[in-house]
Each structure stands twice: as structure tokens, then as C-alpha cells.
Amino acid sequence: MEKILEVQGLEKFYGKKENITRAIDGVTFQVLNGEFIGIMGSSGSGKTTLLNCIATITRPTAGRILLKGEDLSTYKGKKLAEYRGSRIGYLFQNFELIENMTVKENILLPLAIHNQVNQESKKQIVKLAQYLEIADLMEKFPEELSGGQKQRVSAARAMVSKPEILLADEPTGALDSKNAKALMKKLQEINEKEKSTILMVTHDANAASYCSRILFIQDGAIFHELRRKHKDESKQEFYERIIGVMATLGGGSENVL
């Protein structure tokens, strides 16, 4: 299978000399096309920093990130903006919808700011809305929606530009268990049916059990990797293995620590 994303020797340090914090300390991994990969770790482990480096929101101290073989550090100005707007999709923990825009306007926003709204994209929105069960909400404003609906709108926005990879930062973090489950099912379906590549950061073992592979990160470095054994391994079995790893390695949640 084709490699879509390569992270090579990534480092991100904050501070200087004695006060240096190594948020990411030499992370290397690859993501294959169509993979649903999860990154798990406790608070402060560096998982969001890693996601932000991939999203080009923050610049790494050292190392390279390649998307389809292209080094992201070479992207500047318009090309960088285009990468953020079209080649990746970003799903936020707190939805980050613009409160004074309707659902439809919010979903169209990434296309609008890159002047890509056309008849085809309008069709794409209708399809996405129906798929994510938000078709009836298109003229509503975010304040009129529930948390689950907001996150599905946010997902539609992240996918409207048909990104090469979808980055999700704790997407279930602000949802109750019912809505979290519904969202994860949708993401899994998208991954399986559309062959979309998803990279998700989470510390929720339940959400992580929908992934095909999980990287465990601690103190800025990968210390373990877990793969779904075979296609038919149930979600429950995989979940138990995740919990097992977390318990064995003595972390994964603040409560355990």
C-alpha cells in the first residue's frame, strides 16, 4: 500500500538550554493510504504537538514530515494555506465552528476561502450532509445545535475539500458517550467506504478501538505500537488489548498515574 505520510526523526523543543522541554523527541512513523491510525498518550505526552506539526500550525525543531513524498517545511505562503485548506482536513475537539455563520456556510468555508465553490462542491455538501445526518440543519446556526450535531458539522467541514488525510484532535473529547460512539462509527465508515486516511489523537481507549493501528506516545517518544490482529478482530477484543497495554505500561490516563 502507498505511503501517504512519513514522519522522520521529528523533534519539537520549547525553551532554551536548562529549561528546555522536549515535547517531541525523535518520532518516526509512516501512515499508509486508507489507514485509520490512532495516537494515544497521557496529557503532556506530546500527541497534540505532533498533530500540530503535521497540520503545519507549529514548526518542528528538527526532522521532516513528508506528505506523498513532499517535505512540508518547503511549503510557504499560498502553498501552505492551500495545504491547510485542501490537502488536510482538521477535526477539532471543540468543533471550532464560526458561531455567526449557518451550518451550510461553515461547511463551505474551506472551499470559499480558496475560491473553490462550484456546482460540484455543492453536490458534495448535499452528499456529506445526508451521510452525516445533518441535511435538515443546513440553515441553522451552531448555537441551535447539540454537541453531537456540531461535531458532525465540523466533520463535514473537514471533509468537504476531499482532503488526502483527515487529522482529528480528540474528536470525542467534548461529546457524551452516545454521541462519541455515533461519531466514531461515522469516521470508521468513512475510512472503510471512502478509503479515507485518518490520523486521530485521543486518550480515550473506546475511541481508539475504532482504529486499525495505534501508536502510544510518552514523553515525546513512541514507546509502543498496537495493530488490529486481523480484519475480523472485534472492537471489544481490540479495546481490551489497548487497556492491557495502557495498564502494563503504567499510564494512558491521569487516573492511573
Place this chain on the structure above:
Amino acid sequence: MFFKLVEKNSRRMRKDNGLLFLSLIISIVAFYVILSLENQGIVQFLKTVENDAVQKLLRMIPMLYVFTLIILFFLLYFTGKYQLEKRSHEFGMYFMMGLKRSTLFQMLIAEEGFHSLVSLGIGIPVAVFLTEVISLVTVKMVGIGLVNYHCSFSVYAVFGTIIGYVLVRFAALLILCLFWIRKEPLELLRESQEKKRHNQNEVLGAIQLFLGVILLVIAFYFGISGIAWVSVKDMAETLFFGSVGIFCLFHGMGIFFELLLKLNPKRNGYGIFNFRQLQESVLLKSNSLAVSSMLVLAALCCFGYGVSVSVGSELSNSHVMDYTFREWDEENLSERGVNIKKELEELGLRNFVEDIFEVKVGIIWEEEEESQTISVKGLTDAIKKSAGIENSGITMEQAIASAKDSKTKDILRQAKYIEQKMEYPHVISLSGYNHLRSLAGKEELELGEGKAALYSDPELVFSGLDEIIKEALQQGATITIGNDTYELAEEYCVSDIVVDRFITISYAFILEDSVFEKLVGENYDSYWNMRLKDSFVEEEGMMQSIAWFNDVLKGSDLEYESYMQRIGRQLFYQVAASYTTIYLAVIFLLIANTVIGVQFLMGQQKKKKNYQTLIFLGGYEKELCKSARSQIGWYFGLPVAVAALSSIFGLYTLFAGLSYSSIRGRTNELVLIGAAVICLLLVVEFIYILIVMKISDKQIHKLMGLQREDN
């Protein structure tokens, strides 16, 4: 530690709100300038010639000052509110850490004190320097001379400015604190989150928009038709309709954006984002935008009116004579003027006199003998005809009733006034009047036995009627005195017969000297006009030579008026109009712009999440700045456009109701000057917008640099 924190917070506030800080310094300068008016050279000079009027103006200044302090309070209250909203999370954290409410209150008071101290420390020296420059420049421009010039520094103005400014600042803070400090920590911590957008009821919005337009049109009509000036009630109604109209307009404006979004199917670019941001801002801040728009309107009207009155007054100024003497010696009627000349000789002033001549003014008293019966029917019929009333057989009352429009009605009412006034008309001897004309470089008037000329004092010329009278005279008008009919000269004579205001005659007839003598005899008033030698005036300067002459004349019994009084009045009008209106305009404009600008910038800071989302979605700096600039353009443009449009009507209204003699009847010319001034102000407005745009660019640049925290 406490003071360090206070100093640090105060510095941060100045840095974050440079625009507000600058505006406050300009307000301090304006306050000092207006409060130190009494000490300024030009006012010191005016006190010597127009003391009563100057005293009235000076009594008005404190009221003006208090009024502008109230407006400043509005600015401080609104900006203070935004600042507290912005810092609400910080206050919540202080409370969480165990800070007492009283300590927080003390901290805010100390910050305010420190802030006031810094702004006064910069503002007062700048104001003192600027006032001195203004004083020197105006004195030099008027040509009063610098011999008796005093420094314009005023301790009263310094203390007045400090007390007023500090009082208003602390009043605004206290009111805000009463509300803010009572809040619970959780409330404060939540407060910092974005306010939710208000959904607008579309039907209600459309009604408000429609009602706003209708009310404004009614107010404009009341203003320009003159209805507003008929009574206090009418003025109150006009202001009420205008203000409510502007409020309704801004409340309903959200619908306008909704409509624009619906009409514009183009979905690419930042258009939707811009309009939604604007719609929210206008909906949430419609009241302060409406008030700001009214302040800009007031500023434009004040500036337009003040400047055009000053410029307009100067245009009408003509200088022919320097002095007029009056003599009341009923015993020696034939020796009029002898005394004046003798007295001038004795005072040693004769050598400075170029020319002295008599203008005779008398009244024809209707006597029982038929020979003195006066009829101006020929004149009033001609006026009626020129005003479009064809049937000359009808009475003036009937003509007024049949007039189609209110302007013709007004003109005919004046014509009726002529009819009444002319029962005992004033008459002027031709020789004296012609002497005046030759001094002014005009051709002499030639009458003869059967002719007369119609005269009006230039200050009493009624707007609109003068054109009708001129037309009537050109078509031929007559008057009858006894059995003699006098044909009126084609020219309408409107030159002053005295230097200032010894006599002001609304309507009179100029008669050949022989006819004057026949009709008036010896019962006339004698006015002796005098002109100073050009060489003396050139050597000393106009004001200085008259001032010296006045000093010498003080010791005599002569009754006189000088050109200084006339120029003094003119100057007083200019000073009163320009200082007060320009002062008000500066304050209004400054406060309105600062409210709009600060409101936008703080709103942008509060809504930084929206911009951050755009950055995440691939928006890049240049485009984001362009988007914010477009929002600023609209945000300023809306209240300013409403104000600019209304100001044209406002100017017409002001000229319709508040014009004095020398500018009366020149409304169109003055409105043009006013409109030019308004255009100039709009350039100032544009500069202000550019400053806000620059600050916004900086804010966005800062946002671009922000990195998300690792969680």
C-alpha cells in the same frame, strides 16, 4: 508588588488601546483650549469692543464643557466596558486566587489614576503650547498687534481640565465597577467566552429598517422646509424623529446584510464571513453605532456650519468709512456738524481726517394736508406681480391667501410689512448717499425731480424678497406722495449709511436734496461719516490707528461709532462660531470614531477564535487582513454614510434657522462651503479608518504567530 502590577496593567492597557489613549489626549487638549478661551489674545481684544457679547459667550463655555464631558463619559463608559469584558477572565482568576473584591477595586482605581496621570502629563503641556500658538496666530491674522499681547496660559483652564477629566474617568469606572465587581468568579471566567450571536426577527428587522427610513425622511423634510424652527415643539419633534429614525435604521440593518447575502449567490472568497461578522457586530452594537452616527452627524454639521459662517461673514465684509458721529442739537439745526469738526480740531485730530460728510435721514409724517399722503401701492403691486400674483386688484391679505407655496407667502407677508411701514417712510438725502457711493467706488445715483430710489439696510434684507423687489423695480414701480408720483430707480440700494448700527432702516426712499428739503424741512437726523487719512492707516495699521483715535476721542463729548465696533462684531461672530462649533466638532468626531474603532478592534480581539479557525482552514495572512479591512470599511462606512447624507439636510436646516443678516439669503453658497468642509472631514475620517486598519493588520499578524498549546 501591588503598584508594580498596577503600573504594568496600565502600560499594557495603553499599548493595547493606543487609539483610545491618543483620543483621550486630544480631548484633554480640546478641553484646555476651550477653557482658556478667555485668556486668548483675540478674546482679550474682543472684550474691549464687544464686552457684553463676549461675556455671554464666556458664560456659555462652562455649559459647553460640561456637555462635552458628558459625551466623553459615553466614550469612557463604552470603552471601559469592553476593557472589563476583555479582562473578565483575568479578574475571575484573581478572585479564584483569593483576591478580595475591595483589593481588586482599589487596583482598578489605582490603574485609572495612573492612566489619568500619564494622559494629563502629556495632554496639558501639549495643550498649553498649542493654545499659545493658536492665540498668536489668530492675533496676527486679525492684525490687532502684539504690543499688548499677554501669554494665554490659564491656571483656571488647567484645573478645570484636570478636574473634569478625572471626574468623568472615575465616574465611568465607578458605575462599571458597581456592576462588574459583584459578579461571581465563575460568571467572570465564563464572561470571557464569546457572546452568542443574537438572532434577528426578520419581520421586526424589516419594519425597523422601513420605519427608520420613513422617520429620517420626515425629519429631513421638517428641517429643510423650516418647520423645525417654527416652535420648540416642532424642533423637539424633528430631533425626535431624526434620532429614533437613526436608531431604528441601525436596529434593522441586520436585515440589510441578510438581504445582501441572499441576493449575492457568489459563495467564494471571504464575502460570507465578512458579512456575517458585520451583521453580528451591527446587531450587537446597534445602539452605540447609532449614537456614534449621530455624533458624526453633529460633528459634520458643526464643522460645516461653523466654517462656512466664518468664511461667509468675511465675504460680506466691506470697508468704506471709519467713523460715524451723531449730533442732537435741536436748538441750532442749521449748525449741525460744526460742533463735531470743532471738537476734532481741538483734539488735534483734524489732520488725520481724510473726509467728513453728512448723510441726512428724515421721516415723512402724514399730515392732514393732502400734499403729504403717501401711497406705495405702485411698489407693492409690482412686488405682487413679480411674486406671480397677476391680479393686482386684490388686497395683500388676499394675495397671501392665494399664494401657492410657503416661500411666496413669506415674501408677500414682507411686502405687506412694507405697506404698513411706508405709512411714515424714512427718506435719505441723495447728496450724502452719493458721497458714500463715490467712497465705495460706485457710480453716483442720478435721480431728478420725479424720481426716487428704494433703500434697505443690508442687515435687514429679507432672503428671497430682495430678488422679487429687484425684479419689480426693473419692471417699473412707483410711489405717490400727495399728488406727485415718483418713479422708482431700477437699482435697489443696499449700502450702509452709517459705519455700524447708529441707524438701521428696513425700507426708505432716497430723494433728490430739493425734494428731501421740501418734504422733511429741517426735521431730519444728521449722521456725519468720517474716513481716516490713508497714509495714517497704512502707517499704523487699521486696528491700531482706530484704537489710537478712539483713545483720544474718549476725552470728548462726541457721540460716535467706529469701524472697530463693526469689525468687532464680525470677529465675535467668527470667533464664537468657529471656536465653539469646531471645538464641538472635534470632540464629537473624536469620540464617535474612537467608539467605532475601539469597538471594532476589541470585537476582533474577542472573536479571535473565528480568525484562528480560518487560519486552521488555510486562510493566509494577506487575505485575512483584506477581509478585516473590508469589515472595517463597512463598519465605519455605515454610520459615517448615514451621518454624511443627513449632514447635508442638517446644514440646510441650520442655515434655514440660524442665519444672521450678513449670510442670510446665501444658503446655497454657504451649503456648498459646508459641503466642501464635510468632504474634508471625510478625508480625516478616511485617515482614521486607515489607522484602525493598520492596527487590525497587526492584531491578525499576532494571531498568525499564535501557537496552540499542547494538551
